[in-house]
Amino acid sequence: MLKDMKVASFFAGCGGLDLGFRQAGYEVIWANEFDEAIHKTYQFNHPNTCLCKSDIRTLKAADIPDCDGFIGGPPCQSWSEGGKQLGLEDERGQLFFDYIRLIKEKCPKFFLIENVQGIINDKHFSTFLLFLSTLENAGYVVSYSLLNAADYHIPQDRHRVFIVGFLKKLNCTFDFPKPLGKPYITLKKAIGDIVESPRSYTNENVIQEYGRWLNHDIFMGPWDAKFMARNRVRSWDETSFTIQAQAKNCPLHPQAPKMKYISQNQRVFLQGAEHLYRRLSVRECARIQTFPDNFRFFYKNVQDGYKMVGNAVPPRLAKFLALSIKEALFSIQVRKSETSNVLVAYYKNDYQLQQTLRNRLYYVRAGLRRGALQIPVGMAYPIYLLLHNRSNKFLFRIIPEYPKLMSASGLKKLGFMPSGKEYFAFRLESPLSTNLAGMDLSKVRIKGKNRNIAIPYITTIQELISE
Missing domain, CATH: 3.40.50.150 (Vaccinia Virus protein VP39)
Structure with missing residues (x-):
C-alpha cells in the first residue's frame, strides 16, 4: 500500500x-x-x-x-x-x-x-x-x-x-x-572528478550544448564588499559552505587557498594565486546538492542556473x-486511551524547585536551542511533570493544555532566574507531589541522564513504568 x-x-x-x-x-x-x-x-x-x-x-x-x-x-x-x-x-x-x-x-x-x-x-x-x-x-x-x-x-x-x-x-x-x-562527504569526493575548465559567463546567453558536463558554467561577475568580508573557500577535505541561490554569493572552488585575513570585515585573495579563485560552477553546485549528473538545468542567464540549484532541497x-x-x-497503531503523557524535566537546585511550586509553573527553553523541548503541536498534552535532580524525583499533575510562551523578563518577575530569551511554561494543578499506582519513582530511569540530564522530554506513563 x-x-x-x-x-x-x-x-x-x-x-x-x-x-x-x-x-x-x-x-x-x-x-x-x-x-x-x-x-x-x-x-x-x-x-x-x-x-x-x-x-x-x-x-x-x-x-x-x-x-x-x-x-x-x-x-x-x-x-x-x-x-x-x-x-x-x-x-x-x-x-x-x-x-x-x-x-x-x-x-x-x-x-x-x-x-x-x-x-x-x-x-x-x-x-x-x-x-x-x-x-x-x-x-x-x-x-x-x-x-x-x-x-x-x-x-x-x-x-x-x-x-x-x-x-x-x-x-x-x-x-x-x-x-x-x-x-x-568532502568536496574531493563530491566534485574531485570534474577537472575540465568550466565555461565562463556574465550576462551573455548560455550555450546549453557543449562539453562533457551538463551545466558546467560559472558566473564571472565582480566580487562585492560583502562577499569579500569573509573567507569563501573550503578545502578539498572539508564539506562545502551552503550552496546559495544568488550567483554572486556562490562559494569558491577548493582549488584556491583560503582567503587572507586583513580585518574583521575584509579578506583578500592570496597574492600570486589570484587566478585560482573562481566560483563553483552550476554543475558543481548541483553535485554538492546531490543532484545526479543527468539532471539537466535549462537557463539562458547563468544566474538563473545558480538560483534553481541553490533554492532546491x-x-x-x-x-x-x-x-x-x-x-x-x-507503523500506525491504535493507542490505548489510558496512555498519559509525562514531561520529564530537570530542576537545578532547591531554589528553582521552591519557585516552581510557589508559582505552580515550570518552564523549558523554546525553539531549537540546546536544552530546548520539542513539542509536536497537536500531540496529547502531558498531564504529569516528573521533576528530577540526582536521586530526587517528584511527580506533579499539570494542566493539560498547550504551554504558554513566556519571555525571560516575565519569568524573572515571578522570581525565576532564566538565562535564555523565550520559554514554554507549563502550569501545575497543585504544588503537591502525587503518586500513581504501579509507578515506583525511585526505580524510574531518566533517558539520557548520563549524557545531559538538563534536556527535557515527553514520554508516557507506560514507558516510564516499563523502563
Missing part, C-alpha cells in the same frame, strides 16, 4: 524535494511552480508529473488531485538571516498562509514544509508558532526540527527547518531521520525525510 503513495508538490522549483520523494518510492502526481524560468527544467526532469503553472494564491482544493501528502518549501527570502527579514510584511512571506490554506482545504494524510533557519530566530519565532498552531487547529500533529544536510551524507553545511504533520486521526508517531554523522535529504514519513505511516 505504502509504495504507491502519491504526493503533490508546491513551490516545486526544479524539483529537489520531488526527486528525493520519487527515489523513496513515492509518486509525484502534480506540482505547482509559478516561475516561468523554471518550467522547462522541471518538465524535462519530471516528465510524469503534471505541472501546474498558476499562482498559488489562485488555487483551490478542487484544482489539486487527490493524494496522500503535500510537500513544499514556501519562499524563504522573508525569513533569511542574509536578507531584510520582513517576515509577514513581505508578500512572499504571506505565501506560507496560502500553503497552509490548501492543506486545510484538502486535508492530506501528511505534509512537509521546508524553510531557512531564520524562521525560528527570535524575531520570527512567534510567527513560526502561529503557523504551527494554525496547522494543529486544522487537525494535525505537527513536529519540527532543524537539520544540517552534512549529517545526511550531503557535502555541505546547510541548516534548514523542516515541519512535518500527520492527521491526528491517524495516530502515528513520527521521528525525524537520525543524523548519520561522520565521516562527512538536496534530493538525498528529501529521500531520508520521505522514508521517515513512510515509516511513520507504516
Whole structure:
C-alpha cells in the first residue's frame, strides 16, 4: 500500500524535494511552480508529473488531485538571516498562509514544509508558532526540527527547518531521520572528478550544448564588499559552505587557498594565486546538492542556473525525510486511551524547585536551542511533570493544555532566574507531589541522564513504568 503513495508538490522549483520523494518510492502526481524560468527544467526532469503553472494564491482544493501528502518549501527570502527579514510584511512571506490554506482545504494524510533557519530566530519565532498552531487547529500533529544536510551524507553545511504533520486521526508517531554523522562527504569526493575548465559567463546567453558536463558554467561577475568580508573557500577535505541561490554569493572552488585575513570585515585573495579563485560552477553546485549528473538545468542567464540549484532541497535529504514519513505511516497503531503523557524535566537546585511550586509553573527553553523541548503541536498534552535532580524525583499533575510562551523578563518577575530569551511554561494543578499506582519513582530511569540530564522530554506513563 505504502509504495504507491502519491504526493503533490508546491513551490516545486526544479524539483529537489520531488526527486528525493520519487527515489523513496513515492509518486509525484502534480506540482505547482509559478516561475516561468523554471518550467522547462522541471518538465524535462519530471516528465510524469503534471505541472501546474498558476499562482498559488489562485488555487483551490478542487484544482489539486487527490493524494496522500503535500510537500513544499514556501519562499524563504522573508525569513533569511542574509536578507531584510520582513517576515509577514513581505508578500512572499504571506505565501506560507496560502500553503497552509490548501492543506486545510484538502486535508492530506501528511505534509512537509521546508524553510531557512531564520524562521525560528527570535524575531520570527512567534510567527513560526502561529503557523504551527494554525496547522494543529486544522487537525494535525505537527513536529519540527532543524537539520544540517552534512549529517545526511550531503557535502555541505546547510541548516534548514523542516515541519512535518500527520492527521491526528491517524495516530502515528513520527521521528525525524537520525543524523548519520561522520565521516562527512568532502568536496574531493563530491566534485574531485570534474577537472575540465568550466565555461565562463556574465550576462551573455548560455550555450546549453557543449562539453562533457551538463551545466558546467560559472558566473564571472565582480566580487562585492560583502562577499569579500569573509573567507569563501573550503578545502578539498572539508564539506562545502551552503550552496546559495544568488550567483554572486556562490562559494569558491577548493582549488584556491583560503582567503587572507586583513580585518574583521575584509579578506583578500592570496597574492600570486589570484587566478585560482573562481566560483563553483552550476554543475558543481548541483553535485554538492546531490543532484545526479543527468539532471539537466535549462537557463539562458547563468544566474538563473545558480538560483534553481541553490533554492532546491538536496534530493538525498528529501529521500531520508520521505522514508521517515513512510515509516511513520507504516507503523500506525491504535493507542490505548489510558496512555498519559509525562514531561520529564530537570530542576537545578532547591531554589528553582521552591519557585516552581510557589508559582505552580515550570518552564523549558523554546525553539531549537540546546536544552530546548520539542513539542509536536497537536500531540496529547502531558498531564504529569516528573521533576528530577540526582536521586530526587517528584511527580506533579499539570494542566493539560498547550504551554504558554513566556519571555525571560516575565519569568524573572515571578522570581525565576532564566538565562535564555523565550520559554514554554507549563502550569501545575497543585504544588503537591502525587503518586500513581504501579509507578515506583525511585526505580524510574531518566533517558539520557548520563549524557545531559538538563534536556527535557515527553514520554508516557507506560514507558516510564516499563523502563
